[in-house]
Amino acid sequence: MTHRTRKRLALVALLVGLPVYVILAVSLVNWLDRTFGRLPIWAEVPLYAILAFAWALPLKPLFRGIGQADPDE
Template sequence: MALRYKTRRRLSLLILVVGLPLYIVAAVTLADWLSARYGRLPILAEVAVYVGLGFLWALPFRFVFRGVGKADPDERPD
């Protein structure tokens, strides 16, 4: 099922405003848990964890964000 352009725009805004902050809190909590459980990771490994988690959140939402910044293809030209 393909989403309309306006639906994708609204959904992408909801993901960015609500979902992304929640994901950031979850990612930092996970990193802190890893530090508490196994000790502090080396700085490059910690950066790799944060970069990996930074890319990981967007993978399921690629179809929502694709083409949202462009003009509405469903709109009729005047």
């Protein structure tokens, strides 16, 4: 995959994928609230921390090296 293609895919992931992920994460938390009631603070904080970083883990290889100059030039 070329550097230019990776840059474009990273941009699409940030502009389209991240808002979709946020909507899904908020929907999950709302469903948990409706189903089980509000979580205690000791459970809610780790849940939000996990959700905050979970989106980046599968995309880490795509973002690696994007901010650097094209190595083929």
